[in-house]
Amino acid sequence: MNGQPERLEVRISLGHPVPYAVEVEERRFSLLLYGAYSDTNWLRYGPEDPFLSAVRWEQVASDLYVLHLDLAAPAWGYRVGFERGALILEVRKPPAIDPQRPLRGRTIVLDPGHPPGGAIGPTRLYEGDANLALAFRLKRLLEREGATVYLTRADRRPVGLYERTVRAELLDAEILLSIHNNALPDGVNPFENHGTSVYYFHPHSLDLARSLQRGLLAAMGLRDLGIGRASLALARPIWMPAVLTEGAFMMIPDQEAGLRNPVFLEAHAGGLLEGLRDFLKGRAQ
Numbered sequence: 486m487n488g489q490p491e492r493l494e495v496r497i498s499l500g501h502p503v504p505y506a507v508e509v510e511e512r513r514f515s516l517l518l519y520g521a522y523s524d525t526n527w528l529r530y531g532p533e534d535p536f537l538s539a540v541r542w543e544q545v546a547s548d549l550y551v552l553h554l555d556l557a558a559p560a561w562g563y564r565v566g567f568e569r570g571a572l573i574l575e576v577r578k579p580p581a582i583d584p585q586r587p588l589r590g591r592t593i594v595l596d597p598g599h600p601p602g603g604a605i606g607p608t609r610l611y612e613g614d615a616n617l618a619l620a621f622r623l624k625r626l627l628e629r630e631g632a633t634v635y636l637t638r639a640d641r642r643p644v645g646l647y648e649r650t651v652r653a654e655l656l657d658a659e660i661l662l663s664i665h666n667n668a669l670p671d672g673v674n675p676f677e678n679h680g681t682s683v684y685y686f687h688p689h690s691l692d693l694a695r696s697l698q699r700g701l702l703a704a705m706g707l708r709d710l711g712i713g714r715a716s717l718a719l720a721r722p723i724w725m726p727a728v729l730t731e732g733a734f735m736m737i738p739d740q741e742a743g744l745r746n747p748v749f750l751e752a753h754a755g756g757l758l759e760g761l762r763d764f765l766k767g768r769a770q
């Protein structure tokens with residue numbers, strides 16, 4: 486066990502790799518090792534780390550070993566993998582956030598959705614272009630508040646989904662925000678089902694999804710479709726809170742027109758800014 490300034494590292498020596506699972510609750514991590522019998526009778530905490538309140542382990546069955554970590558604050562993210570005969574669990578600590586200027590010093594990756602793919606509006610506005618215009622505006626707003634911002638694409642060339650999430654992980658992003666505008670599959674009437682929605686997948690991204698939904702609703706005043714949980718590539722990263730926003734609807738003529746209009750685009754970007762700021766403020770300690 487090893488406390489780094491930004492993460493807590495737990496190293497478990499194993500004779501051979503075994504299947505594992507991670508269960509995450511707000512302030513508790515459980516690492517389940519299947520087919521593992523441990524003779525743990527001592528455990529090294531390493532230098533004292535206020536982020537870690539307690540460690541417990543139990544041999545639940547002869548072939549199931551569980552290690553529990555109790556944390557002093559919600560984990561920002563985590564990473565787990567094998568390395569030279571050991572299983573390494575890294576739990577990411579919350580960054581030091583200034584409640585007065587919560588965006589200062591943050592590293593944020595913005596992902597303008599598409600290409601490939603993407604919706605096309607009734608007057609042929611391409612979603613990929615609208616998402617990119619929003620990302621450029623939001624980048625400027627965030628930088629003005631002291632954040633470091635990277636985009637997963639800055640032009641119309643296609644970028645794969647996996648490349649986007651790997652990029653965010655390599656940059657050690659503290660937040661990954663994928664920006665989209667919605668469409669519906671054939672057969673669903675968009676005039677009855679349009680509005681604003683935000684998607685998350687892992688529990689550590691839920692608060693961020695809620696804050697962004699509130700920010701978007703307040704800024705644009707579209708219908709509230711609520712947040713949703715979906716296994717989307719851009720919502721699945723575990724090293725940082727990651728969400729995907731569907732701010733407006735490409736298929737609704739006045740919303741498509743809005744996505745061409747600088748005033749509406751600025752409001753949309755402002756709603757995302759507000760959501761990010763609010764989430765970070767809530768996590769300042």
Ligand SMILES: [Zn+2]
Nearest residue numbers: 598603665666
């Ligand atoms: Zn999209």
